[in-house]
Amino acid sequence: MKAIVQDKYGSPDRLRLEEVDAPVPADQQLLVRVRAASVNARDWHLMRGDPYLARLVLRKVIGFRGPKWRIRGSDFAGRVEAVGRAVTGYRVGDEVFGHVPDVDGAFAEYVCVPGGAVDRMPANLTPEQAAAVPxxxxxxxxxxxxxxxxxxxxxxxxxxxxxxxxxxxxxxxxxxxxxxxxxxxxxxxxxxxxxxxxxxxxxxxxxxxxxxxxxxxxxxxxxxxxxxxxxxxxxxxxxxxxxxxxxxxxxxxxxxxxxxxxxxxxxxxxxxxxxxxLTDVPLGRQTLVALRELIEAGQVLPVIDRSYPLKEVPEAIRYLQVDHARAKVVITV
CATH class of the missing domain: 3.40.50.720 (NAD(P)-binding Rossmann-like Domain)
Structure with missing residues (x-):
């Protein structure tokens, strides 16, 4: 599969599009074909290893000398392609949105996520809008x-x-x-x-x-x-x-x-x-359900500033980092 990978901390120039092995879901995971992802400030913080103090106190999330995980990206929306044996409530073909825990991320064609880290996609949103939410x-x-x-x-x-x-x-x-x-x-x-x-x-x-x-x-x-x-x-x-x-x-x-x-x-x-x-942001299914209900009730609607194709993730992060993007920047896959 194609994915945006990074081996050393630095600017968006460190990011590159590569062909890598597609992930294989464990028993507790779903394999999702990513249709859209979104860019967060978290992505450029992890890309740069910023701040330095985080490299010491958040060792489970951010490596000291380089990224702990090669593939950037946290939020996604897409289609379930495979369901782990221990996952219930989902089947192949379901449209879902969610947040990737601290593993290889969503700037890729496929991603593996725990079943508890996703929810069904809000009925009134496009994949690009849904990816902007988590x-x-x-x-x-x-x-x-x-x-x-x-x-x-x-x-x-x-x-x-x-x-x-x-x-x-x-x-x-x-x-x-x-x-x-x-x-x-x-x-x-x-x-x-x-x-x-x-x-x-x-x-x-x-x-x-x-x-x-x-x-x-x-x-x-x-x-x-x-x-x-x-x-x-x-x-x-x-x-x-x-x-x-x-x-x-x-x-x-x-x-x-x-x-x-x-x-x-x-x-x-x-x-x-x-x-x-705010040191802890719950990102499990319960939070996603609450957000979906607000969205489907018409009380919340994600706002998208710009969208970029997967190969232009470096430009998307540069825009977010330097140009003070309004609302959300999304990636189409």
Whole structure:
């Protein structure tokens, strides 16, 4: 099969299209013919081995000197081609979507995944749209519903509202009954308004940490502000949820967004406000079912910025990494 592989950390130039052996499903796995995949910030972090600190503390996920797994890509949608003997609920021909655990990934023609890591594809989505959902949608759901404990009537601010996770977060916060303020740049105002944001702050003109607004929950997806600034935007007992972010400079950073995460963990012991680093995003079937139900109910719709063929994965990652893509970037296979 054709796949995008990588043997050394570095820029997208390290990625190449190769012919490799197709995977063989174990008893607990499905073999899926990939029809579409999507690009996440996670992909370029793993591609670069960034930040350096992650190579030490996340050894099961990211190798110290080079990638632990050769094939990049996490999210996919496709057709079941074979079913392991211990897997129930699926048969050959089923259309599914899901997230590849920490094994060889989805930028390939075929992928093997545990039966519990997929769900049937939402009936109202194309494969490209479905592939855009898993990691970004699950991160937004975990950040708002689980970590933020958002409920009807609360004021929620999403910093990074036009990105892959942010576009899901605006819609999920609205589905949970919140009054949503979206932070984005001028060119993305119309996009986040179309997603249902009640208020929009253009960060090129205004600073949400210094205006009069105070929020019950702030979901930070950018990690470009100091912890003290983000806390200033909260009510005295509000919740700050920190998820990812970090800049994509020429070289991997030392700590990246892990710096503000560690600071929040230390300060949280002494603060009335809840400071919650989102360190665990459940990506099993239960989460995928919750996302599918929101999508099929018309409350959430994935937004796609651009699509690329499999051979152009390096260009897709470069676009995401450098050009501040709006919403999701997908790969057609």
């Amino acid at each position: 990691l970004a949608g699950a991160t937004a759901l975990a950040g708002l519903r689980d970590a933020g404990k958002v409920h009807a009537g609360q004021r929620v601010l999403v910093n990074g509202a036009s990105g892959g996770v942010g576009t899901f977060a605006v819609q999920i916060a609205k589905a949970l009954g919140a009054e949503v303020t979206a932070v984005c740049s001028t060119r993305n105002v119309d996009l986040v308004r179309s997603l249902g944001a009640d208020h929009i702050i253009d960060y090129t003109r205004d600073d949400f940490t210094r205006d009069a607004g105070r929020y019950d929950v702030v979901l930070d997806l950018v990690a470009n502000r100091k912890l003290a600034d983000l806390r200033r935007a909260l009510t005295p007992t509000g919740t700050l949820v920190l998820s990812g972010g970090g800049v994509s400079g020429a070289r991997p950073s030392l700590v990246g967004p892990m710096g503000i995460t560690m600071a929040a963990m230390l300060r949280s012991r002494f603060a009335r406000q809840r400071l919650v680093p």
